[in-house]
Amino acid sequence: MEGNNAVSSIFQKGWDQYLKNTKIFLILSGSSMAMMESEALLYKSPLYGRRTGQLLLKSMQFKDAHKFFPKKSFSEFLEIFAIAGGTPAYLVEIDANKSLMENIKTKVFPPTEYLHNEIEFILKEELREPKNYLAILRAISWGKRKLGEIINYTGLEKNIIAKYLIILDRLQIVEREVPVTDENPDKGRKGLYQINDNFVRFWFQYIYPYKSDLEIGRYGEVLRKYNKSFQILTSVAYKQACRQLLPDILFKHSRLEKVGKWWDRNEEIDIVGINEETKEIFFGECKWSNKLVGVNIYENLKRKAKLVDWYKDKRKENFILFSKVGFTEGMVKIANKENVFLVKKNILDKF
Numbered sequence: 291m292e293g294n295n296a297v298s299s300i301f302q303k304g305w306d307q308y309l310k311n312t313k314i315f316l317i318l319s320g321s322s323m324a325m326m327e328s329e330a331l332l333y334k335s336p337l338y339g340r341r342t343g344q345l346l347l348k349s350m351q352f353k354d355a356h357k358f359f360p361k362k363s364f365s366e367f368l369e370i371f372a373i374a375g376g377t378p379a380y381l382v383e384i385d386a387n388k389s390l391m392e393n394i395k396t397k398v399f400p401p402t403e404y405l406h407n408e409i410e411f412i413l414k415e416e417l418r419e420p421k422n423y424l425a426i427l428r429a430i431s432w433g434k435r436k437l438g439e440i441i442n443y444t445g446l447e448k449n450i451i452a453k454y455l456i457i458l459d460r461l462q463i464v465e466r467e468v469p470v471t472d473e474n475p476d477k478g479r480k481g482l483y484q485i486n487d488n489f490v491r492f493w494f495q496y497i498y499p500y501k502s503d504l505e506i507g508r509y510g511e512v513l514r515k516y517n518k519s520f521q522i523l524t525s526v527a528y529k530q531a532c533r534q535l536l537p538d539i540l541f542k543h544s545r546l547e548k549v550g551k552w553w554d555r556n557e558e559i560d561i562v563g564i565n566e567e568t569k570e571i572f573f574g575e576c577k578w579s580n581k582l583v584g585v586n587i588y589e590n591l592k593r594k595a596k597l598v599d600w601y602k603d604k605r606k607e608n609f610i611l612f613s614k615v616g617f618t619e620g621m622v623k624i625a626n627k628e629n630v631f632l633v634k635k636n637i638l639d640k641f
Contacts, residue, residue, distance in 0.1 A: 291325055298329045302336040310340075323461060324416045348462060349487065350376035352531040353538070359386050365614075366390075368578075372520070372527035373398075375488030380405065391513075398497065399512065401505050409493045416461060422446060424498070426454055427485065430464065431494035435482040455483060463487055470550030470562045471600040480553070488527060495523065521578075528578040529560050532612045532633075536563055536574070539633060544570055544608070557594050561610070569601045574610040583611055584618040588630065 291297055301318075309316065320326040323346075330337045331344065349355075355376040356367050369390050374380035383405055384393050398405045413420040422444070429443035441451055458464035465486040468475040475481075485491045497504065500512045529551075537546050546563040553559070561574030573595045577583050591609060610631035611617065617625070617632050625632050 291329055298336040302340070305337075305340060322415055350378070351534045352376070353535060355381060358382070359384075362386065368527055368531065369520075369524055371531065372488060372523045373492045377487070377489060380408075380489050394496075394516070395509060395513075399504050399509055401501075405489070406497060406504070409490055409498075412461075417457065422450070423454060423458065426451065426458065427463070427490065427494055428498065430483050430485055431491060435484060437481075437483070440483065463490055467550070469552045469554070470548050470564060471552060471598060488523075488530075491526075492523060495519070525576075525578045528612075528614070529576045532574070532576045533561050536561060536572070536610070539610075539631070540572065544568070544572070546572070552598055554597060557597055559591065559594050559598070561612075562598070564600065569605045570608065571598075571600060571605050572608045572610055573598075574612065576612040578614045580615055582616055582618045583613040583621060585620045585624060587611065588621060588624065 305316070318326075318330055329335055330341065332338065352371060355371060355374075356362070358378070358381045359367050359370060362370070370381070370384055373390075373394070374384055383397050385397070388396070397403055400406060410420065410424075413423050417423050425444045425446070426440060429440045432443075434440050434443045437448070437451065437455075440455075441448055444451065446454075455464060455466070459466065463486060464483055466481045467484050468481045472480065485494070496512055496516055500515075503509075503511055533549050533551070536549050540546065540563070544563075545565060547565050547567070549561065549563040551558065551560055552562045559573055560576045561572070563572040563574070564570070573591055575583075575587055575591050577587065588609065588611060591611070595607060595609075608631070609628075610633060611621070611625075612633045614634075616634050622632065624630065
């Protein structure tokens with residue numbers, strides 16, 4: 291397309307004159323969303339009106355991405371997922387025979403490597419003003435999730451920020467998250483922006499702020515930060531995996547229409563799954579730590595559940611706890627008595 295802007299017209303002529311009445315099944319695939327839209331989907335494109343259908347391929351979910359590393363345990367793959375997410379191009383860069391640290395030092399940190407420069411290349415390919423988008427993504431990656439916080443951090447005007455965020459959402463890099471029980475998600479005031487791609491999140495934490503050090507091979511400071519804070523990204527990935535796996539775990543018990551999380555002011559629930567038709571709701575907490583999950587976690591979850599304003603007197607409540615290492619004896623006894631779902635990491639492995 292860059293070398294010859296008549297390519298779309300050539301395809302149009304080829305299709306109209308030679309191919310459309312044959313048994314040819316023609317698939318056009320491209321990694322640049324901007325190019326695919328302008329050359330194949332938009333009204334002004336020569337190919338407009340000729341497509342049978344279109345498909346936007348999204349990142350794979352945890353259980354499918356895990357198939358790239360079938361010999362890895364849940365814990366081992368979770369750390370890979372925290373970095374590469376569900377994007378095949380990133381997953382195939384990870385060498386299964388090397389440790390995660392070795393992969394980071396050889397596949398991500400060196401400026402000559404594909405993953406090191408990938409995010410900047412994507413932004414330059416898709417967008418006209420990558421510097422402003424980098425500033426927005428940096429703000430979100432550092433915890434500035436409200437629109438006002440992003441505006442204050444970047445110094446950009448509100449209408450410009452709003453336009454950029456819509457484009458980043460379309461590219462599946464950023465998403466506006468609202469409580470799963472919100473009836474009007476597009477108009478809700480509780481919306482928070484988050485980076486939607488795990489590798490983009492990792493890149494802004496460990497690559498972008500340290501590019502000058504990494505370019506001259508000074509990995510020490512970055513590795514210290516990685517060793518100190520990577521557990522946070524792993525915990526985020528664990529919650530992400532639990533939300534994705536929840537419908538599979540509960541498929542024999544309930545059909546969930548929506549799964550997300552809930553928050554209000556200073557309170558937050560990791561996982562909330564709902565079924566509008568049956569008025570059934572699941573409240574869940576995910577703990578990726580080496581401490582057994584006890585009754586205190588369950589009692590606090592029940593307290594927060596009372597704050598959720600969703601079919602208050604008509605709903606059927608259920609509770610589910612996820613743990614890295616397991617549960618206390620007291621929690622197991624209560625779970626058996628009150629029918630609470632307890633999910634340890636090895637149970638997730640079967641998915």
